[in-house]
Amino acid sequence: MTTFKPADLQAVLLSVLRITAAYMFTLHGTSKLFGFPHSPMFDGLQIMSLYGLAGILEVVGGLLLLFGLFTRPVAFVLSGMMAVAYFVGHAIPNGNVAAPFLNRGEAAALFCFVFLYLSAAGGGKWALDNKRNAG
Template sequence: MPKLDRLGEPIYALFRMVIGFLFTLHGAASIFGVFGGHRGSGHAVAVAVWPTWWAALIQLICGALVLTGLFTRVAATLASGSMAYAYFVVHQPQQLLPLQNGGEAAAMFAWAFLLIVAAGPGIWSLDSLLGRSPARASTAGAKPAFGLARFARTQSSGS
């Protein structure tokens, strides 16, 4: 899979950016009433209404941070937790499965952000540009995909 190894970092960076962008759009729809508004109502959520407005604020801010790759792990942790909360408090009491309770987006966002927490900002991020993320290790000129540099070092030094 040499092609995947070479493309892993850019694909992951695009994944992080798309997830951040989509999350930002959800927040903007609810806060500003754009793109169809909150849940397609055409309206914005009233300011400071718990938990809807606060969730939208988390979506807007954390989505933008993940999109740009700034404070990526912190923002993704908060975003993942907020989506897990949304799933278990709002959706799961209605029915068990996400397909039945309308919680597909919450479940997918929660897991996508958890992946971003684990993998970090990657390339094409402000964290990387500002030197906030660890440098990628290189083995014979090839970079391990998905931020697994530390794992690759421990495996090669341990055997």
């Protein structure tokens, strides 16, 4: 019978967190850039706009995180992006910085802190960074 050590399970679950968050994050970008999944809010989106730039970062950064490639720097950049998104898109316009539930900024705040954690912890056991660093 195979038993997992807590450290092994922790490394696997770190990868599961990274993959799940990256997949959901990438969908935000594909919605903006490619209309899938479709959100009427992004119909006619200009690529050279704030939302267009966000979509590019979400797709490129999300895919890099999905595969665990350059996890730490990419996660750090995306964490900063989501901090800006929270304050500029949710907190300041709604006049409620301390209540993400009320300003509809839960996803931005959560992505910000998940990515900040990944920037410190790395990509986990199933990250391509492990192959890149081994050679």
